[in-house]
Amino acid sequence: MKILLIEDDKNLCELLQYQLQKEMHQVDYCHDGRDGLDLFLQNAHDLVLLDRMLPTMNGLLVLKKARNAGLTTPVILITALGELYDRIEGLDSGADDYIVKPFEYEELSARIRSLGRRSGSFEDNGLLQVGDITYDSSLRILYGPKCELQLSGREGLLLEVFLRNPSCTIKRMVIFSKVWGVDAPVEESNLDTYIHFLRKRLRYAGSRLNLKTIRGNLRLPFLCRRQYENK
Amino acid sequence: MSIKLSPIQNLILLPLTKKITMLLLANADSDHLPMQMELCQPDELLLNAYEKYESLAAKKQISLLISLPDTLFPDCYCDRERIMQVFSILLDNALSYTPSNGTIQLSLTLNKAFLCFVVSDTGCGIAEEDKKRIFDRFYRSDQAHTDKMHFGPGLCIAKEIVTAHQGKICVEDSAEGGSCFFVELPIHC
Known part of the structure; x- marks a missing residue:
């Protein structure tokens, strides 16, 4: 936390x-x-x-x-x-x-x-479930329909930001601060690199979730389980 | 007045990190490098190494870049901590020898049955005659260099670890004039 x-x-x-x-x-x-x-x-x-x-x-x-x-x-x-x-x-x-x-x-x-x-803003058991994926934040393992994947430290923090705020549009600076920390000496463009990595991870895992860019900010659209099953 | 110490007394007086390094080398000599093997995703290993050095590189005004493949590579069967140690040794060296505004690039490719991790920099490079010897124990490539922190058994340790994984490590010149270290590890079948 x-x-x-x-x-x-x-x-x-x-x-x-x-x-x-x-x-x-x-x-x-x-x-x-x-x-x-x-x-x-x-x-x-x-x-x-x-x-x-x-x-x-x-x-x-x-x-x-x-x-x-x-x-x-x-x-x-x-x-x-x-x-x-x-x-x-x-x-x-x-x-x-x-x-x-x-x-x-x-x-x-x-x-x-x-x-x-x-x-409820942070889980005792470290498990976050949204749509067709489950993420174990304590082990940094992403479980998807096709396979499970080990995420790096920053990939995990980035995914957590979206899983704790499903279907919310989040400002880039807020995401950057949550993942890298305030006053981090790295460039904000690192966020774009990690968004790219995270999109790949979701694809590898076989998830239908996808990060959407909305006027420069980001959102993970969430469908409820029934909507996924009916798709 | 100077006193000559016995080998045991010398070992006791060494700083702890050096003791651990000496013990590691001693174990490697005896073919007993302790390892805990597990299946690891190679891109996640390299990305963790990148994240560990991201802030330090930024503070030194060195661009630290990473390039990962678009497809998922096979896992490798390795000791995660030891492989991270290899990456740390290579990145420590790269940060030491790359000047401000220089670049260090990490990348990962697949070469038949081997995963190839690459650490390249735009630093001062390594002379041709030194390239084969820098993995030797206690070899110093620059006799004029006074910073003892960055010499010694680091690259030798890296080689021992990679060899213990049935892999290979070598160095070539990078396109930008610096050094390019290659670590090859077999994929898990």
């Missing part, structure tokens, strides 16, 4: 990053509110861990601006402000969960898993 960590305590940030990466999460991080909002608005993450007391822009304002922009990414507020009023204010501002410092990492990890089960 891709996690955005917005925390001004650099020691805590480094520790959380280490623990999250041990659990195979990809972590982007920053230490102030304005940078955090910029990263948040790129809509490239599955989850945001947000401190409340941040320089340049406090965490609640970051959260409110992101929600006003239409982003529904799950957010866990991480803060030393633990009074009842603080927790209510945080949750009413749009947070999905609230954890008070100091905390044990295992509790944060459990809350992350809990959010995943509730939102």
